[in-house]
Amino acid sequence: MLQFEAYLDQQLKTALKALNYPDIEYQFDRPKAEAHGDISVNLAMLLAKSLKQNPRQIAQQIVNALSLDSRQIAKVEIAGPGFINFFLAEAGLQARVPEILQGGENYGRFTLGESRPAMVEFVSANPTGPLTVGHGRGAVVGDTVANLLEWSGYKVTREYYFNDAGRQMRVLGDSVRLRYLELLGEKIDFPEDYYQGEYIKDIAAKVLQAHGSVLKESAETDIFKETAVREIFADINRTLESMNVRFDSYFNEMDLYRNGDIDRVIENLKKKNLAYEQDGALWFKASQFGLEKDRVIVKSSGEPTYRLPDIAYHIVKFQRQFEIMVDIFGADHIATYPDVLAGLRASGYDSSKVKVLIHQFVTLMEGTEKVKMSTRKANFVTLDELIAEAGGDVTRWFFLMRSMQSHLNFDLKLAKTHSEENPVYYNQYAHARICSILRNAEEKGIRCEGKTGLSASQFAPLREKSEFELIKKLLEFPKTVYKCALDYEPHLLPLYLSEVSTAFHKFYTECRVISEDEALTRARLGLCLAVKTVLGNGFRIVGVSAPERM
RNA sequence: GCUCCCUUAGCUCAACGGAUAGAGCAGCGGCCUUCUAAGCCGUUGGUUGGAGGUUCGAGUCCUCCAGGGAGCGCCA
Incomplete structure (x- = not known):
């Protein structure tokens, strides 16, 4: 889709210039209804106000000013309040399939980060007991955000911060x-x-x-x-x-004391007159940074509160030259991070480089009964037990399926009894099915060309509706990765992958891949390989396995 | 009392400010002599918690109200 959008963007800008219309920012959209085409643009509606014209008239003028390559765009329509809807040409869609295959394991990656360093800090549970289900959500969200940043071109460090003293x-x-x-x-x-x-x-x-x-x-x-x-x-x-989460580094809070980072924060704040003594404690003037009230950073006992090392730790992150610093917290820490960000600003750092992601709690359900999760009490279901019940892939996928700001109900009973009907298997099954087809083809001696020797014309035999729908869905992958990464919304990825699987299963039901028609067979095998590429890449980001058989 | 998150189909949840609000599960009815039926097709199901407002257009943004969750410490 990005290729089509880039093309349209260029054509639209040319048209706007010719019409002497202002060059404003507008959005491309993938309409839900089939009748609204493949790509739509809200440009005319946005222009309506400043031009003081009917948006449909503006749309008509823009459309008139366009001269589009019919091999890319088959049809343009104006609809509704002033949408301009574009229908993609079959040849244009067919030509995209070899591009996916050429992209291979890198299809969907982009270079926004230009190899600059980013850090994702997550889990960061002190070693006082087994991880809870809540930690699990943080772990999966954090690792997936890290994967997404990698796919965006950043060099990512996954770090676990802990304290084994106190x-x-x-x-x-x-x-x-x-x-x-x-x-x-x-x-x-x-x-x-x-x-x-x-x-x-x-x-x-x-x-x-x-x-x-x-x-x-x-x-x-x-x-x-x-x-x-x-x-x-x-x-x-x-x-x-067991959930496919691995860290690159572990940071011990003690090092902040040993290396004098804590003392430097205090000195610096005092020097700037942003810290003061009162009632035997040291207070940070958080109120000068938009917060409700000042906060204690060193207790009257001489011990620092948690804020001080947290601030020092983030300063160390800055000193380590990270350009993006993502913190993953559970909802119980929601009140703590503003202090840390204020502390960073007070210390002269740009706190906008720190992105704090708060995920809401996981309520573990055993049927209709809530299971309470507390490390200190004896009665709790650990993350380990959950994984043992549901499996690593299922656990990962389920934690990722929902947007992190929504509370997640994880029904253990459901995970057990309906494990065969859950979306993870649905997606993995699509992948396994493709592998099976490719095996069959190989047995029959039909070779599926790899990255080389592919031409757009080889995919001309793809004419069925389910084939085009599938190609369109595959082409959404790069944009989906991009959006997930930039908006820190990993949950859109499992959602998207399920749509790919649906499109594939539908294609599989309607179109026989291996047939007497050699050209068609090869075109469809190529399409299957493209689906496998997208699913495989998606699974890698989500962090689940891509089974060859099921 | 204050802050943050949530409220959408029977259940669990989606939906860059866009068009007729969508999936999965559950329910009902179909489809396997052909590449994996862990699949496909059809069907039932909605006053998007309530009331105002912003605008070409609101589930989405703003204000207020109700309900649920998490916080508001010289604990982390």
């Missing part, structure tokens, strides 16, 4: 210690606000296995904490790996 961690270590003592037969009183999960007992057992009972009387506590962090992190990474 009160939270002391409680974790002590939780393990108590379970350890319990294993040694001691009667213990396990505090309510400690980590209740079974995994703590597993870690305690590991400590016992490695060190025996010598730690019973010892004052040593670090071993418990360190073992817990190591084990939990290993679990977290295993879980993420």
